[in-house]
Amino acid sequence: MAHTVRFGVSLDGALLKRFERRIRREGYDNRSEAIRDLIRESLVAEQWGENDNVVGAITLVYDHHVRELSERLMHIQHHHVGEIVSTLHVHLDRDHCMETLVVRAKAARARHLADSLRALRGIKHVALAMTASARTLP
Ligand code: NI
Structure with missing residues (x-):
């Protein structure tokens, strides 16, 4: 040290x-x-440039009654199958779900995925948190 x-x-x-x-x-x-x-x-x-490898968590809150939103979310996730490591789904109340996607990807791809989710109708909030492997942390 x-x-x-x-x-x-x-x-x-x-x-x-x-x-x-x-x-x-x-x-x-x-x-x-x-x-x-x-x-x-x-x-x-x-610290991350577009091409840096990151580990990230994309957390979204959405209204699951919005027509076709669940299908669209599923579609996007299958499209990013190589980058999404795991997902966590929590039913928040009668109307809302929270989903956290753990991603391992280039920073630009993680941002792109978060942005394309944010653009969907019915999505209330998207937060992207990125980190790196402990080895590269300052
Ligand atoms: Ni739910």
């Missing part, structure tokens, strides 16, 4: 207060740990 460096950060008091409230809520013991995680997160978020 590389050696640890201490550095000072200046920021306005109100911002710091909000930050401290948040990290307390999330259960951090100290600021350094929280700041470390934020830095790591932001580096991870920007």
Whole structure:
């Protein structure tokens, strides 16, 4: 492990207060740990170019009453059979389903898949989270 460096950060008091409230809520013991995680997160978020291999989770919420939506979702998933590793389906309430697709693909393909799902009528929300194998994480 590389050696640890201490550095000072200046920021306005109100911002710091909000930050401290948040990290307390999330259960951090100290600021350094929280700041470390934020830095790591932001580096991870920007590190992928189109051709990088990522592991991702695409989570969608939709109204399963919308005509042909289930068939369209199924169709798209079969079309991406080499990239979707696993799916999880949760019936949220009488009308809504949540589905999480775990993908292993090039970053561009994962984004493309998320976008094509987002475009379907009846889809209420799509979130794409990408990560990499632990080996390449900062
Ligand atoms: Ni369902």
